[in-house]
Amino acid sequence: MTEALGILGVGHLASYVVAGLRKAGDNRTIRLSPRNRETSEALRQTHGCEIAPDNQAVADECRVILLAVRPQHLDALLDTLTLRDDHLLISCVAGVSLDAIRQRVGPARVVRTLPLACAEVGEGVVPLFPDEATARELLSPLGRLIAFDAERAFELASMAACVNGWTYAFLDRLSEWFAGQGLSPEQARELVVHSIRGATGLAAGFPERSLRGISDSIATPGTYTRDGLDALEARDAFGAWEDACQLIKDSLDS
Incomplete structure (x- = not known):
């Protein structure tokens, strides 16, 4: 029972x-x-x-x-x-x-x-x-x-609870951008949510592949994906996420 x-x-x-x-x-x-x-x-x-x-x-x-x-x-x-x-x-x-x-x-x-x-x-x-x-x-x-x-x-x-909450804000920002380019708010939301869901689904489906390896297999030289990734890395866009994680970790350790 x-x-x-x-x-x-x-x-x-x-x-x-x-x-x-x-x-x-x-x-x-x-x-x-x-x-x-x-x-x-x-x-x-x-x-x-x-x-x-x-x-x-x-x-x-x-x-x-x-x-x-x-x-x-x-x-x-x-x-x-x-x-x-x-x-x-x-x-x-x-x-x-x-x-x-x-x-x-x-x-x-x-x-x-x-x-x-x-x-x-x-x-x-x-x-x-x-x-x-x-x-x-x-x-x-x-x-x-x-x-x-x-x-x-x-x-x-x-800390995954925090990352989870930040992700919604990130998705909202992307959705607003696509809506600003002419998609309906509903289309923009669906496009962004399922793009991220597809990315995590692929990663979960191939646990033996490194996450960076998956990224590099898609963002090959000369592609738009590579150009956008280079722009993000040039601005240390991912470093801000690391900073936020470190902030929470420091609070937990104190």
């Missing part, structure tokens, strides 16, 4: 996790904490979730719990929660280490993850630390699950 899932902290992350699970055909019982009543009620009506009377009721009725509160709300929640040794707590709390949570939850087992917004459609990266069978089974339908055996590697991988 499929384990029921309890969710403590019903906000955006919980919403797209629930939507992603249901889209993947996961019909398990999902019990929600009641604090964000509006969001919990929307998930109840849209995805058949149940709303528990309080946080402890979620823990009492569900062995597997997704912890999805903001870091500043974590202490207040854990101060009032009692967990058992058969509980699996899957923490989505950004920036809070495994040890820091373990010290607060007694005998419960703890793992960390951080699904992206695209988990709602079963796409993107789902980092997991450490690897654990029940968590892997639950989270795998939400995207490409990558398990890590070191927390530092997991923290680096969690």
Whole structure:
């Protein structure tokens, strides 16, 4: 029998996790904490979730719990929660280490993850630390699950959420340019989104090929692709992305 899932902290992350699970055909019982009543009620009506009377009721009725509160709300929640040794707590709390949570939850087992917004459609990266069978089974339908055996590697991988958000802004900028050249906004959006989807699809389909190798096989001398790539590299366009990543890493390390 499929384990029921309890969710403590019903906000955006919980919403797209629930939507992603249901889209993947996961019909398990999902019990929600009641604090964000509006969001919990929307998930109840849209995805058949149940709303528990309080946080402890979620823990009492569900062995597997997704912890999805903001870091500043974590202490207040854990101060009032009692967990058992058969509980699996899957923490989505950004920036809070495994040890820091373990010290607060007694005998419960703890793992960390951080699904992206695209988990709602079963796409993107789902980092997991450490690897654990029940968590892997639950989270795998939400995207490409990558398990890590070191927390530092997991923290680096969690930056994918930031890169994901930046990518939408980049796609918007390109879409606006194509629309400015005469395409309809709908055509421009579809053109850009599916061009990027095609690029990532090809890369995923040939994991043995280096990403630079794929680029060089397309951007051959004398092509428009090569000319545009040379212009981007001359302006260190990709260096700005590295700078943004380093900014986030420095914040995580501090």
